[in-house]
Amino acid sequence: SVMRTTALPSMMETVARNYNFNNENVRLFEIASIYLPHEAANELPDEKRVLTIGAYGNTDFYAIKGICENILKLAGIKGATYTSVSDNPSYHPGRCAKIVAENGACLGVFGQAHPLMVENYGMNVPVYVAELSFDKIFAGHKLGDGMLHLQAGVHFHKIKLFVILV
Numbered sequence: 001s002v003m004r005t006t007a008l009p010s011m012m013e014t015v016a017r018n019y020n021f022n023n024e025n026v027r028l029f030e031i032a033s034i035y036l037p038h039e040a041a042n043e044l045p046d047e048k049r050v051l052t053i054g055a056y057g058n059t060d061f062y063a064i065k066g067i068c069e070n071i072l073k074l075a076g077i078k079g080a081t082y083t084s085v086s087d088n089p090s091y092h093p094g095r096c097a098k099i100v101a102e103n104g105a106c107l108g109v110f111g112q113a114h115p116l117m118v119e120n121y122g123m124n125v126p127v128y129v130a131e132l133s134f135d136k137i138f139a140g141h142k143l144g145d146g147m148l149h150l151q152a153g154v155h156f157h158k159i160k161l162f163v164i165l166v
Contacts, residue, residue, distance in 0.1 A: 003035035003045060008090055008131060011054040012113070016121040025057030027067075031134055049134040053110070056127045061095055064110050064128040068099060075137045077101060090114055090129075101136070108132035 004010070011030055018026045030052045035045040053067060065082070072080055079102040086093045088109060096111030110130035118127050 004032075005034055005036060006090075006131070007032040007034055007050050007052040008129060011052045011129060012117065012121050012127070015054040015056060015127055016123055019056065019123045019125065023057075025059070027053070027055040027059065029053045051108075051130075051132040051134045051137070053130040053132070054127065055129075056123070056125045059128055060126075061112060061128065064130055065097070068108065068110050068130055068132065071132065071137065072099070072107070077107070077137065080107060085109060085111070090117060099132070105136055106133070107136050 007030060010032065011028065014028055014030070015026060018028070032050055032052060033047050034050055035047055037045045051071070053064065055064060055067075081100050082097045083100060084094070085091065085096040085098050088096055090113065091109070092112040092114050096109060098109045099107040101107050108131055110132075111128065113127040113129050118125070
C-alpha cells in the first residue's frame with residue numbers, strides 16, 4: 001500500500017470535480033492523515049493530521065488568509081506571523097505564505113495553487129489552498145468522546161451517521 005505524504009492532491013481532485021460540475025464558488029475542507037517518513041529506513045513513518053482547505057470562485061489570497069486566521073483565533077493562537085514562500089512547487093511563486101507560531105513552529109502554508117498544477121487537474125481558474133497542521137494548531141485541546149473542546153468555549157459535536165426523522 002501507499003501512504004500519502006500530503007493531502008493536497010485529494011483536495012485538488014475534489015475541487016476539480018466541483019469545477020467540472022460547474023459550481024461557481026467553492027470552499028471545501030478535509031481533515032486527513034498524512035505519513036511523514038523518518039530518515040532511518042527501518043522506522044515507521046509519523047502519522048500527522050492536517051486540515052486542508054481548497055477554494056475557487058469568489059475568493060482570493062486574502063480570503064484564504066482570513067480563513068486561516070479565523071481557525072487560529074478559534075484555537076486560541078495569538079501572535080502568529082506570515083512569511084512569504086517562493087520555493088514550494090505546489091504554490092504560485094510569490095503568492096504563498098507559511099504560518100509560524102510564536103514558538104517558531106510552522107503551523108501551515110497557504111496561497112494560490114501553482115497554475116501548472118491547476119491546469120493538470122483540468123481547471124482554468126485560480127485555486128487557493130491551505131495545508132494546516134491540525135495537530136499543532138489544536139495541541140492542548142481535549143479531543144475525545146467525539147467532541148473537540150476549544151479554549152474559546154466552542155464545542156464541536158460528532159455528526160451522527162444515522163439521523164432519526166419523526
